[in-house]
Amino acid sequence: MPxxxxxxxxxxxxxxxxxxxxxxxxxxxxxxxxxxxxxxxxDTLAHSALLGIALSFLISVPLNLGVIITCVVLAMALVxxxxxxxxxxxxxxxxLAHSALxxxxxxxxxxxxxxVDLTGLLFGDLLAxxxxxxxxxxxxxxxILALLAVLWRGLLMSTIHEELARVEGVAVERLRxxxxxxxxxxxxxxxxxxxxxxxxxxxxxxxxxARRLAHNPEIMVAMAIGFGFVAVSGGxxxxxxxxxxxxxxxxxxxxxxxLLVYGAAGKVRA
Amino acid sequence: MSDPLVSLENLTVxxxxxxxxxxxxxxxxxxxxxxxxxxxxxxxxxxxxxxxGIQKVSAGQVSVKKNLVIGYVPQHLTLEAxxxxxxxxxxxxxxxxxxxxxxxxxxTGVGHLLHASVHHLSxxxxxxxxxxxxxxxxxxxxxxxxxxxxxxINGQASLYDLIRQLRDDLNCGVIMISHDLHLVMAATDKVxxxxxHVCCSGYPADISHDPAFIETFGRPVAESLAVYHxxxxxxxxxxxDVVDSESHNAAxxxxxxxxxxxxxx
Numbered sequence: 001m002p003x004x005x006x007x008x009x010x011x012x013x014x015x016x017x018x019x020x021x022x023x024x025x026x027x028x029x030x031x032x033x034x035x036x037x038x039x040x041x042x043d044t045l046a047h048s049a050l051l052g053i054a055l056s057f058l059i060s061v062p063l064n065l066g067v068i069i070t071c072v073v074l075a076m077a078l079v080x081x082x083x084x085x086x087x088x089x090x091x092x093x094x095x096l097a098h099s100a101l102x103x104x105x106x107x108x109x110x111x112x113x114x115x116v117d118l119t120g121l122l123f124g125d126l127l128a129x130x131x132x133x134x135x136x137x138x139x140x141x142x143x144i145l146a147l148l149a150v151l152w153r154g155l156l157m158s159t160i161h162e163e164l165a166r167v168e169g170v171a172v173e174r175l176r177x178x179x180x181x182x183x184x185x186x187x188x189x190x191x192x193x194x195x196x197x198x199x200x201x202x203x204x205x206x207x208x209x210a211r212r213l214a215h216n217p218e219i220m221v222a223m224a225i226g227f228g229f230v231a232v233s234g235g236x237x238x239x240x241x242x243x244x245x246x247x248x249x250x251x252x253x254x255x256x257x258x259l260l261v262y263g264a265a266g267k268v269r270a
Numbered sequence: 271m272s273d274p275l276v277s278l279e280n281l282t283v284x285x286x287x288x289x290x291x292x293x294x295x296x297x298x299x300x301x302x303x304x305x306x307x308x309x310x311x312x313x314x315x316x317x318x319x320x321x322x323g324i325q326k327v328s329a330g331q332v333s334v335k336k337n338l339v340i341g342y343v344p345q346h347l348t349l350e351a352x353x354x355x356x357x358x359x360x361x362x363x364x365x366x367x368x369x370x371x372x373x374x375x376x377x378t379g380v381g382h383l384l385h386a387s388v389h390h391l392s393x394x395x396x397x398x399x400x401x402x403x404x405x406x407x408x409x410x411x412x413x414x415x416x417x418x419x420x421x422x423i424n425g426q427a428s429l430y431d432l433i434r435q436l437r438d439d440l441n442c443g444v445i446m447i448s449h450d451l452h453l454v455m456a457a458t459d460k461v462x463x464x465x466x467h468v469c470c471s472g473y474p475a476d477i478s479h480d481p482a483f484i485e486t487f488g489r490p491v492a493e494s495l496a497v498y499h500x501x502x503x504x505x506x507x508x509x510x511d512v513v514d515s516e517s518h519n520a521a522x523x524x525x526x527x528x529x530x531x532x533x534x535x
Contacts, residue, residue, distance in 0.1 A: 156363060218359075
């Protein structure tokens with residue numbers, strides 16, 4: 001298909017198609033971040049992505065794989081550590097988030113032969129999206145959406161009331177792990193678009209915007225995906241025309257939509 | 271009598287080697303309404319969780335009838351403000367059909383709230399919604415953790431009344447925790463007074479004269495409830511632990527009341 005080839009040869013279209021794919025999974029997962037108060041947790045995982053990149057260079061595995069594995073390991077560590085309860089969860093997350101970021105930066109600085117665009121990694125890069133990345137994004141998105149569809153009732157029930165879900169036979173702990181896995185995957189693919197530091201914003205802001213208008217969880221998810229599309233396409237256009245960094249442009253667009261919706265909705269509360 | 275729905279044998283749950291529930295024996299049959307009373311920290315919720323199968327047991331056994339369907343009414347439904355949820359959607363999450371959900375809501379008197387947001391319900395409406403959610407599953411056993419919390423006094427009486435009617439309709443077993451002693455005494459078949467171990471158990475009319483009950487709740491409470499004589503066979507130290515338990519018969523499924531000697535410090 002020459003037309004598809006022509007589109008995929010254009011870096012802007014690649015970035016846009018990739019970004020829309022990311023928004024497709026950021027919508028539902030962002031809703032879970034908001035519902036389960038996992039914003040700080042998402043931040044911690046995202047920050048560890050940089051460490052994942054450093055480690056991938058160190059042992060030369062594909063970047064995406066390195067990031068996913070690092071995120072998964074950190075997520076497991078977080079679950080185990082939070083069970084010991086010697087430190088409050090937010091303290092623990094604060095320690096791990098910034099330590100992971102710092103260790104990642106320090107490790108990268110030890111590898112002078114590796115040329116990485118640090119700004120691109122931290123804030124996203126319009127030019128960085130390759131065809132291979134598109135495969136990762138849409139492969140990951142397909143997997144995540146399929147998992148969400150199959151596990152939806154259990155995930156939602158355990159979010160509403162964990163004990164009630166458990167009594168009704170929902171495997172709450174296993175679902176928590178699957179959710180972590182999905183977060184790790186979405187962080188690995190979203191990194192390219194918005195960068196390590198702003199991934200949580202792409203998860204939270206569209207979901208929070210949708211909350212204002214939605215009366216049911218599923219509608220909120222659909223709206224979050226829609227607002228994510230607006231943020232990505234608006235932000236990337238902004239980046240293209242005004243030569244602004246991609247990640248911040250996407251987040252600024254998402255924030256503008258958020259303000260608009262909350263302003264327009266006034267004091268009406270679903 | 272048929273096989274019990276759930277039977278606990280010497281159930282013990284320890285937290286940091288301190289027993290929260292200590293060697294409790296209990297059988298729940300179809301048609302039973304058993305209420306667990308006891309002071310704060312007596313292990314009531316832990317006991318309930320063991321019945322529900324969501325509490326790790328340190329010793330003893332929980333045997334559950336095959337294919338037992340449990341309807342659980344938790345103490346609270348605290349919904350995250352960020353999670354939009356209508357009554358209808360919440361009910362449908364039980365996996366039952368819409369008509370089943372509607373009739374369950376009607377049964378607990380909140381049928382008119384089908385399209386309301388769960389966030390906008392009052393305390394009493396939320397409890398009735400949770401009860402309807404449990405009901406929709408057509409349970410063999412209803413487990414309720416302080417079902418009348420946050421409900422005004424008239425609402426409490428009608429809620430306990432409703433629970434009893436549901437037991438009659440569904441022919442299910444009911445086990446609940448309650449602090450509403452007066453209402454419990456009127457609406458329950460069997461009362462278990464828990465203070466880590468089963469302090470005393472029996473018919474409501476009997477139990478309020480039990481020395482162990484009086485010790486646990488104080489004389490004014492006990493006197494305001496009824497008159498009966500009964501002896502206990504074990505004593506408590508300051509922590510409510512049993513000091514010298516011999517043949518401590520705590521089976522609550524026997525229906526009557528155990529005669530035993532009691533010596534208190």
